[in-house]
Amino acid sequence: MQIIDGSVTVSKGFSANGVACGIKKRKKDMALVVSEVQCSFAGSFTTNLVKAAPVLWDQKLVASQDHVKAIVINSGNANACTAEQGLKDTEATAAYAGSVLGCKAEEVLVCSTGVIGVPLPMDKVKEGIELCSKELSTSREASGEAALAICTTDTFKKEVAVSVQIEGRTVHIGGMAKGSGMIHPNMATMLSFITTDAAIGKQTLQALLGSSIVDTYNMISVDGDTSTNDTVLVLANGMSGTTMLGPDHPEWETFTQAFLYVHTELAKAIVRDGEGAGKFLEVKVTGAKDKQTAQTLARSVITSNLVKTAFFGSDANWGRILCAMGYSGADFNPSALNLSFSSAKGTIQVVENGVPLAFDEHLAKGILMEREITTLAQLKDGNGEGTAWGCDLSYEYVRINGDYRS
CATH class of the missing domain: 3.10.20.340 (ArgJ beta chain, C-terminal domain)
Structure with missing residues (x-):
């Protein structure tokens, strides 16, 4: 395994961007992560009984869809405890992003983080999606902008990337996360997004994510609070060109160790940025x-x-x-x-x-x-x-x- 600079755009075929669209008073607040091709995907979500509208949308997609192409993330507004309007706004966000990106609403995962109980300003959300989509890039700078756009009380962006050799080909895994408060075992007020150009089936990826969370995000705590919006999403588009990876593949362990490393480092970065933390x-x-x-x-x-x-x-x-x-x-x-x-x-x-x-x-x-x-x-x-x-x-x-x- 080689540790490399970058995050979600290190994986072949993934682009990203982050912009300011006015959801927050200042700073970036809208991000997109997009794959050139359809991806298998996996997700894990908050154990809080009170779940934000985007969590419910993403859970539905994980249960019903085989592939997705994009993730849209806003900060500054959690779209949580917003009743039926929150669900409509989440679906509208996915539909608008899909129309801009040329895919179905059901191929767009949605995440939000920020203040609870306030309806999404949909005019600003749509403007942000439009702005983001115009300057999507595979560059290191673009992934950094996306990592900044998902932050709330974070004091630094959280990114990690690695590469491994599988079948003589370079396979990448990159991730970005946000979180510094309301962090507690069994997920936290945290969002984490992982991309990989490995070829992995959806069920295999979901099982791998589940086992990784047990030793990473579920082993961190800042303040004992568990959020309404906690989400970890993984997208795998297979563009590295390897054959399908799984437990029977001779180099599966190489990939899983790298995958675990990415989640571990993101989880630890969240704790290092705990609100007001000195140690x-x-x-x-x-x-x-x-x-x-x-x-x-x-x-x-x-x-x-x-x-x-x-x-x-x-x-x-x-x-x-x-x-x-x-x-x-x-x-x-x-x-x-x-x-x-x-x-x-x-x-x-x-x-x-x-x-x-x-x-x-x-x-x-x-x-x-x-x-x-x-x-x-x-x-x-x-x-x-x-x-x-x-x-x-x-x-x-x-x-x-x-x-x-x-």
């Missing part, structure tokens, strides 16, 4: 009785507000970590726990076999003052391992979300 936190659990147990324990720690605030204060308050593991609902033996913190400043162990260790508070403070910190919880119940990612909880998070609509 990137990684929690590793090893020695659990199985993977599910390890992941449950890791998620419980990373989502604890008491743990997050302790890291914000660079306080080695390990009792909060043990407490979060204890109420996770997962079964483990706390008397066999080893617990340590590490960062660029070193490593310090604070618990051994469930017993607190006397440790250098000054050294611990220095380790926890770094921007990237790993907590390692070692158990002796089995071979299960799980890793979760999150961030600290700061004063700035409250400020950002206190005036979000303004």
Whole structure:
């Protein structure tokens, strides 16, 4: 696998663009991602019972359509909790994009992110689609514009791209994402879009996406809130020229590892950009009785507000970590726990076999003052391992979300 510069336009046959059409007061707010040819596709969506209109539209397409050609994304307005009008506006968005791009409405996926409960300004949406379509490009710059256009409170665009060799041909996977708040396991206020020029059937792609999400987007948390609009979409157009990939293909593992890498890096980028976050936190659990147990324990720690605030204060308050593991609902033996913190400043162990260790508070403070910190919880119940990612909880998070609509 080779890490390369770019995102959704690195895959052969994909173009993109991002423009400002006035949905937001300032900044870009409309993006298109378009394939030259029909694509197989897969999607995963929020577990929130309250689902935005574009989520319902995309879910319908995933259930009923074999191919799509484009994704239209607006930021600044979530088109969520907008009742029947929201559904009509989503369908109208797809229909208008289809008419501009020369395809059916059912070949256009739609995503929205932003303020909840406000109807879409359809005149601006249509204007944005028109502007975007006129300057679609396969260039690196175009993918960057699209990545900027999908942002809301994000402080930087989130992009990743890789290439792998399959059957002697270069296969690309590129992605862009948005998200910095309302991020919680089982999807978050996040959107993620992946393109690949690999040839993969729809069912195979859906299964691959489902398995990848378990270890990536479902293992991140910023604030414990799950959004109405969370969506991950993958488009595969087969233009690399390889034969159909699947579990029986001799180089399937090469592709799946690259695919997982793209999702992992996008998920981690979302956490690094957590609203008001100053620290990137990684929690590793090893020695659990199985993977599910390890992941449950890791998620419980990373989502604890008491743990997050302790890291914000660079306080080695390990009792909060043990407490979060204890109420996770997962079964483990706390008397066999080893617990340590590490960062660029070193490593310090604070618990051994469930017993607190006397440790250098000054050294611990220095380790926890770094921007990237790993907590390692070692158990002796089995071979299960799980890793979760999150961030600290700061004063700035409250400020950002206190005036979000303004």
